[in-house]
Amino acid sequence: MSAEGQTKDPVISTILHDPSHDEAVHAAHDEPHDHASEVKHAWEHFWENARFFACFLTIILVTVIAFNVDFGSWNKFWTYTLAAVRSAFIAYFLSHLFRNFSFVFRTLFFTLIFLIGMIFLSLWDSDLVNSQGKGIGNPIWDSANPKSMHP
Numbered sequence: 001m002s003a004e005g006q007t008k009d010p011v012i013s014t015i016l017h018d019p020s021h022d023e024a025v026h027a028a029h030d031e032p033h034d035h036a037s038e039v040k041h042a043w044e045h046f047w048e049n050a051r052f053f054a055c056f057l058t059i060i061l062v063t064v065i066a067f068n069v070d071f072g073s074w075n076k077f078w079t080y081t082l083a084a085v086r087s088a089f090i091a092y093f094l095s096h097l098f099r100n101f102s103f104v105f106r107t108l109f110f111t112l113i114f115l116i117g118m119i120f121l122s123l124w125d126s127d128l129v130n131s132q133g134k135g136i137g138n139p140i141w142d143s144a145n146p147k148s149m150h151p
Helices: 003-007 019-025 035-067 072-098 103-124
Strands: none
Touching: 035 072, 072 103
8 A cells, every 4th residue: 555545535425414405494494483473383382282281181080080980890991991091192292202203113112111111110019029039029018007908
């Protein structure tokens, strides 16, 4: 190799930044906006978010009320249905935090996160013992009345 070949800079043939494209795409951002359209746009987002949180808090309230109601043989159905609706609302909310990802990726990602969380919480509040004879979890006991937690 010659000394001349080592001193040349590499040639980059890929355009990493296209200023003309950026100017065309972002030209609308430079235009002045009138105050009335900005306020209208903000109120649209406010009502969209208000409806979402009203529905979500209603589902939580229904869940709390349903906890104290005996549905007989329908208990499991209503428990799973309300859990699915709550999970769907949470997934919808969190998916808006990551709008750049595809819907399939977001669904799989948040499903995995929720599954890991549920498994952790289930094991943490369990009476299972591991191979050393120690408990896996830390069940929540009523320390003032321990017999109340046992059937």
